[in-house]
Amino acid sequence: MSTQEQEPATQEQEPxxxxxxxxxxxxxxxxxxxxxxxxxxxxxxTTDEETVLLKVFRYDPEVEDKQEPRFDDFHVxxxxxxxxxxxxxxxxxxxxxxxxxxxxxxxxxxxSDALFVNGSQRLACKTQLSDxxxxxxxxxxxxxxxxxxxxxxxxxxxDQMHAVEPYFQxxxxxxxxxxxxxxxxxxxEKVKMSTRCIWCGACTSSCNIAAGDNQYLGPAxxxxxxxxxMDEREADKKEHRLRILEQEHGVWRCQTQFSxxxxxxxxxxxxxxxxELKREAVKKNLxxx
Amino acid sequence: xxxxxxxxxxxxxxxxxxxxxxxxxxxEGADAALVTKLHPVRSHTGAAEGGINAALRDxxxxxxxAYDTMKGSDYLGDAPAVEGLAQDAPxxxxxxxxxxxxxxxxxxxxxxxxxxxGLSFPRTTYAGAETGHHMLHTMYEQVVKRGIxxxxxxxxxxxxxxxxxxxxxxxxxxxxxxxxxxxxxAGFRATGGVVLATGGLGQVYEHTTNAVSCTGDxxxxxxxxxxxxxxxxxxxxHPTTLPSTGVLISEAVRGEGGILYNADGERFMFEYGYATNxxxxxxxxxxxxxxxxxxxxxxxxxxxxxxxxxxxxGEDRIVDRLENILHLAEDFEGVDGLxxxxxxxxxxxxxxxxxxxxxxxxxxxxGLYAVxxxxxxxxxxxxxxxxxxxxxxxxxxxxAGRHAAGADLGDALIGTGRSGEVEEEDGLxxxxxxxxxxxxxxxxxxxxxxxxxxxVEAAVEAERSRVERLMERDDGVKHSEIRAAVQETMxxxxxxxxxxxxxxxxxxxxxxxxxxxxxxYVADPSRTFNxxxxxxxxxxxxxxxxxxxxxxxxxxxxxxxxxxxxxHQERKDDEWLKHTFVTxxxxxxxxxxxxxxxxxxxxEYEPKVRSY
Ligand SMILES: Cc1cc2nc3c(=O)[nH]c(=O)nc-3n(C[C@H](O)[C@H](O)[C@H](O)COP(=O)(O)OP(=O)(O)OC[C@H]3O[C@@H](n4cnc5c(N)ncnc54)[C@H](O)[C@@H]3O)c2cc1C
Ligand code: SF4
Ligand code: FES
Numbered sequence: 032m033s034t035q036e037q038e039p040a041t042q043e044q045e046p047x048x049x050x051x052x053x054x055x056x057x058x059x060x061x062x063x064x065x066x067x068x069x070x071x072x073x074x075x076x077t078t079d080e081e082t083v084l085l086k087v088f089r090y091d092p093e094v095e096d097k098q099e100p101r102f103d104d105f106h107v108x109x110x111x112x113x114x115x116x117x118x119x120x121x122x123x124x125x126x127x128x129x130x131x132x133x134x135x136x137x138x139x140x141x142x143s144d145a146l147f148v149n150g151s152q153r154l155a156c157k158t159q160l161s162d163x164x165x166x167x168x169x170x171x172x173x174x175x176x177x178x179x180x181x182x183x184x185x186x187x188x189x190d191q192m193h194a195v196e197p198y199f200q201x202x203x204x205x206x207x208x209x210x211x212x213x214x215x216x217x218x219x220e221k222v223k224m225s226t227r228c229i230w231c232g233a234c235t236s237s238c239n240i241a242a243g244d245n246q247y248l249g250p251a252x253x254x255x256x257x258x259x260x261m262d263e264r265e266a267d268k269k270e271h272r273l274r275i276l277e278q279e280h281g282v283w284r285c286q287t288q289f290s291x292x293x294x295x296x297x298x299x300x301x302x303x304x305x306x307e308l309k310r311e312a313v314k315k316n317l318x319x320x
Numbered sequence: 321x322x323x324x325x326x327x328x329x330x331x332x333x334x335x336x337x338x339x340x341x342x343x344x345x346x347x348e349g350a351d352a353a354l355v356t357k358l359h360p361v362r363s364h365t366g367a368a369e370g371g372i373n374a375a376l377r378d379x380x381x382x383x384x385x386a387y388d389t390m391k392g393s394d395y396l397g398d399a400p401a402v403e404g405l406a407q408d409a410p411x412x413x414x415x416x417x418x419x420x421x422x423x424x425x426x427x428x429x430x431x432x433x434x435x436x437x438g439l440s441f442p443r444t445t446y447a448g449a450e451t452g453h454h455m456l457h458t459m460y461e462q463v464v465k466r467g468i469x470x471x472x473x474x475x476x477x478x479x480x481x482x483x484x485x486x487x488x489x490x491x492x493x494x495x496x497x498x499x500x501x502x503x504x505x506a507g508f509r510a511t512g513g514v515v516l517a518t519g520g521l522g523q524v525y526e527h528t529t530n531a532v533s534c535t536g537d538x539x540x541x542x543x544x545x546x547x548x549x550x551x552x553x554x555x556x557x558h559p560t561t562l563p564s565t566g567v568l569i570s571e572a573v574r575g576e577g578g579i580l581y582n583a584d585g586e587r588f589m590f591e592y593g594y595a596t597n598x599x600x601x602x603x604x605x606x607x608x609x610x611x612x613x614x615x616x617x618x619x620x621x622x623x624x625x626x627x628x629x630x631x632x633x634g635e636d637r638i639v640d641r642l643e644n645i646l647h648l649a650e651d652f653e654g655v656d657g658l659x660x661x662x663x664x665x666x667x668x669x670x671x672x673x674x675x676x677x678x679x680x681x682x683x684x685x686x687g688l689y690a691v692x693x694x695x696x697x698x699x700x701x702x703x704x705x706x707x708x709x710x711x712x713x714x715x716x717x718x719x720a721g722r723h724a725a726g727a728d729l730g731d732a733l734i735g736t737g738r739s740g741e742v743e744e745e746d747g748l749x750x751x752x753x754x755x756x757x758x759x760x761x762x763x764x765x766x767x768x769x770x771x772x773x774x775x776v777e778a779a780v781e782a783e784r785s786r787v788e789r790l791m792e793r794d795d796g797v798k799h800s801e802i803r804a805a806v807q808e809t810m811x812x813x814x815x816x817x818x819x820x821x822x823x824x825x826x827x828x829x830x831x832x833x834x835x836x837x838x839x840x841y842v843a844d845p846s847r848t849f850n851x852x853x854x855x856x857x858x859x860x861x862x863x864x865x866x867x868x869x870x871x872x873x874x875x876x877x878x879x880x881x882x883x884x885x886x887x888h889q890e891r892k893d894d895e896w897l898k899h900t901f902v903t904x905x906x907x908x909x910x911x912x913x914x915x916x917x918x919x920x921x922x923x924e925y926e927p928k929v930r931s932y
Contacts, residue, residue: 199420213429
């Protein structure tokens with residue numbers, strides 16, 4: 032039995048035009064690897080443990096038999112409490128060490144492993160296999176360029192985050208070295224949810240508007256701006272903040288589809304925050320017009 | 321062609337310590353750059369929950385903070401570092417507040433503080449139960465504001481140091497890094513200094529609160545470049561981690577009044593006399609050993625863990641102050657903390673030891689600094705108090721950043737390298753030879769390299785051939801098997817409880833791991849995002865670091881702080897008020913000691929019995 036069902040079927044690969052010894056070595060290695068993988072996978076699936084079938088997206092622009100995107104099957108022995116990330120790690124360490132995905136903290140705080148699991152954006156480390164229908168389909172975040180396997184290019188996401196001047200800029204600091212700014216508990220509570228963002232990119236990936244308008248700031252960046260706009264310690268900068276947000280590709284693009292709010296692993300009420308900023312922007316405009 | 325990037329100050333790592341160092345260097349007028357294997361916001365500082373100790377309020381002062389820290393360290397902290405931490409922490413915390421960090425607030429709008437284990441005053445300043453997340457993001461924001469260059473997903477694999485025979489005469493001119501996205505290997509030349517801020521080494525153990533990226537890279541790189549690693553045997557195990565993942569349940573739960581029970585429903589911290597005064601708030605090593613003792617004596621739940629109960633605190637208080645604990649218990653253990661007690665057991669948490677530095681973060685190699693968890697100044701000595709790592713990041717991060725940028729901070733009181741009262745260890749009964757298997761890891765190959773540019777170029781060349789060697793091999797042993805073997809032996813033998821024979825077994829197993837590593841191979845042939853290669857190199861670091869931990873643990877024949885020895889059940893101040901150092905010595909490790917510095921500004925810290 033093969034764990035390497037390819038779907039969709041790939042076309043025959045043309046050999047690359049110029050092949051260096053390094054390329055040949057790599058190609059050779061890749062072939063051997065595929066054989067090993069199959070042997071190991073067979074050994075693993077002949078035991079009668081309960082296994083979960085993972086169908087994982089594979090692509091590598093440089094490796095001959097991965098240039099055409101495909102899905103690989105991995106049968107992973109199931110354990111109670113196992114997450115999608117645990118299963119991916121198991122598959123990588125046991126079957127195929129070239130299986131590539133970002134991850135680090137394993138506890139939903141580093142934001143590295145937002146993936147498209149069974150058709151929605153989720154953190155792999157925070158998603159229990161027991162909550163999913165099998166087979167579990169694991170793909171990279173949609174609407175972003177795939178670098179390799181499950182790794183996407185995050186640069187555009189970071190650029191959008193940086194575009195909202197994501198840093199505190201009050202000029203109004205208290206006198207005296209050890210004097211803090213005062214902030215009411217209510218105000219801290221107001222910004223609390225917005226400060227929890229872990230930059231995972233799930234929201235932006237789920238957003239139709241962001242998919243169609245590359246310049247749209249997107250829910251994560253707008254939420255970041257909300258965090259400062261609503262912070263009373265920075266009241267002197269509120270108008271400046273709103274001006275950034277009401278630009279052409281800012282808050283008004285949002286069509287309140289709520290997909291971002293649904294996928295956010297930190298339960299941030301993104302759509303609500305965007306709506307609130309729209310209202311603030313209107314209030315501000317009323318003052319001038 | 322070799323690309324060499326050049327900056328005044330190169331900071332390796334962009335967690336709390338690295339970010340603070342880069343900002344400080346920038347403010348001092350230097351062109352600073354961060355080189356980091358993860359994007360900064362992915363760093364493990366983000367996982368810190370509980371808080372930052374700082375003497376901010378009336379009734380508290382830095383002397384009390386220093387006293388608590390010294391006592392917690394079991395008198396193995398160095399007073400100039402301990403006092404520096406306590407003195408600078410308040411202004412550093414207020415600095416974070418001025419940068420907009422969303423701290424929790426009191427009624428009057430000032431930042432909140434709470435009690436933490438081992439503290440004589442409730443000085444742990446916090447931002448909900450996600451203090452580290454806010455600290456990390458707040459500082460990253462300031463890095464963006466200042467336009468500091470960030471090379472993210474660049475994995476640093478080697479330091480570019482001169483190869484003088486005496487490590488104290490070596491100079492560091494930069495680093496070599498591997499661009500994970502493209503496989504390019506480039507040099508980074510630092511005209512002012514290199515600051516290592518690579519964080520923890522938890523991956524030496526299987527059950528850990530640390531991230532997958534915490535592989536002790538900075539420790540291992542500095543070690544192989546000749547810098548001493550100090551007090552590596554002191555590893556803190558956190559008493560409350562979730563059994564299935566190692567995810568940490570913050571000490572804040574106990575700070576707020578959470579209670580530990582064994583399987584029989586007994587509040588064992590009191591009932592079995594582990595800490596009749598402080599109970600659940602005793603220091604981490606005491607609570608960790610108590611839990612394991614309960615389990616070993618058959619009073620554990622499923623022979624594996626105990627319970628941490630917070631239900632009696634009431635929903636309002638829990639949701640207000642410990643909300644993320646509820647999420648963690650639910651998401652990673654399937655337990656509702658409002659309805660049931662949470663299962664917990666000890667897990668590796670923090671490395672007290674690390675790259676030896678003085679109180680400004682400088683190492684004995686000119687131009688090389690280390691800060692944060694990878695460094696040992698030494699603030700934590702034998703045991704770190706909860707809430708003392710985050711202030712360490714910002715206090716020493718800022719100092720080292722300034723120093724590397726050329727600021728004059730005055731003469732350091734802590735000596736580095738083989739200076740002062742050095743005592744050699746030559747009687748250690750080693751079961752196997754530690755150190756290099758092939759000798760291919762000398763600092764730089766061939767002749768003395770002294771000109772800065774060529775040091776970096778030589779280091780790049782050395783790394784190229786290392787990567788080439790790893791990629792060339794067609795089959796062999798997978799790094800993941802070797803790493804798992806190291807983790808297993810460390811978990812079995814160099815854990816909360818340590819016995820001579822066990823530690824020796826660990827050294828033998830590590831030796832075997834080294835030998836197997838000679839046949840390690842990278843199966844992924846790609847240059848694009850090759851995490852197989854990255855992890856294979858990390859595993860080499862894990863092996864080197866594990867060995868230093870085991871060596872220190874074997875050498876220290878006493879029970880101090882987090883280091884417990886079956887055969888040596890008391891603290892032996894006459895013999896052991898001294899730091900352990902391991903030096904790589906070009907592949908044949910040396911062990912030696914220097915006394916801890918107990919002389920502080922207000923006189924000598926008198927070792928007292930640590931009773932809770
Ligand atoms: C779960 C948890 C909770 C904690 N809670 C608290 C608390 O409440 N209070 C407290 O005081 N302390 C706490 N600690 C301890 C404290 O958080 C850590 O010691 C501290 O955050 C470490 O910070 P750092 O900057 O040294 O390293 P990290 O934040 O881990 O950053 C390391 C950086 O180095 C980079 N890096 C590593 N290796 C390389 C390499 N080879 N090349 C390039 N870059 C590299 C990484 O990309 C990363 O950016 C906690 C720790 C954990 C694990
Ligand atoms: S708002 Fe939520 S989904 Fe979006 S990046 Fe932040 S944490 Fe991820
Ligand atoms: S691994 Fe860090 S968020 Fe999932």
